[in-house]
Amino acid sequence: MEDIKEKNRYSILNTYVNAISMDDTIAEVESIIKRRIPTQHVVINASKVNLMQKDKELRKIVNSCPLINADGASIVWAAKNLGIPLKERVTGIDLFNRLVELAHQKEYKIYLFGAKEEVIVKVKRIFEEKYPNLQVVGYRNGYFTEKDEPEIVKNMEESGADMMFVAFSSPKKEYWVNKYLQQLKIPFVMGVGGSFDVVAGLVNRAPMWMQNNNLEWFYRFIQEPRRMWKRYIVGNTKFVVLTYRTKAKLKTANWRF
Template identity: 30%
Template sequence: MTASNIMASVATEQAQDRVDILGIPVDRFTFDQTLEVIDRFVREKTPRNAVTADSSAIIAAQSDPEFREVLLRADLVTADSAGIRWAARRKGMPIVERVSGVDLVDALCARSADHGYRIFFLGAAAGVAEMAAEALRLKHPGCNIVGTRHGYFPAESDEVVASEIAPYKPDILFVAMGIPRQEKFIARTQSIIQAPVS
């Protein structure tokens, strides 16, 4: 199967299994299906944007055109709140389970130990990402966390920070800088960092 066929297959699968919540398409994948999609993204090595959206993200997108566009262009948008699941159920398209960012970080660190995924953490105050990385290394021996960096910098420095991260060649970039800052950072710097999953 060619890369374009794989991309078309993913796009078709997602289009058939998404629910529109206030104009934002949210994937209805289970947690395990989400991990399978992310595994595929890593294997394909094409930069992809995965968003774990809670209700506040959907609301923020209503009044922030840039953020709305980021969500509309995202390759994967999971339901990270009971509110989104409730809205999907009301539309007759229930989402089986919440797929949270915290749970994905843990599961993907476990997968990193098994598959060698290179992971980078960006966010929080100085030292916090390092502590999180160390805790995850202890929990998942072999977890391949290749770097960390604090998330306290102005948007004007996004490209500079992205250039600092790029040499680490992460397969997965976790960004924790708050909604919508983190999603905007990923969208603005995806072409620089080139991580298969951010």
């Protein structure tokens, strides 16, 4: 991963982002799988960046990941304002779907982890019906206690999976994967948030025209305004302020130089 870290990795708002396309990302994941070195993957959006301003441990975990994609339109907007040549938005849900398709094509083994039992069973069935050659070598819902974790991790390690997708919310998924990454011995481990709910049809994605115009966040907001107002109204405002403050600091530093 040295080349991608050196050539395509940019500092942004106390974290990093790899300025690469979806296809470039897929190629990097294949390289990770071939090397068999356990690697944690993350995507960043405004909400996660806001969390990282106060949560130093989360920041450390995210920044240690060799591959960080721009999930949110907010990151694309910030990158443009800060002069970062971000190629495109690589959303977690789209990358997840592309990687499952890749697993079907290349016979990679996958493990699904998280969400409610009925949801993960449905996701497994949907993928297996769509991709007859897909090898789902393990799945586990996201409801467990700490004492269950050794057995869960052992099962994952013994599965022989090439990729694992973890459907927890942030920062739980980042903390959990970081804690057990080396024990899992799975080459590529990716947090996918609420993607299982989307695949299962419990949550609808925004129409394509809204996705193309960076309005997917607004679609989520109007679906669940009471639950999402703090994340999108308060959170996005904080993110905008953070971006402009960073831009002002960069201008001042350049002027002094």
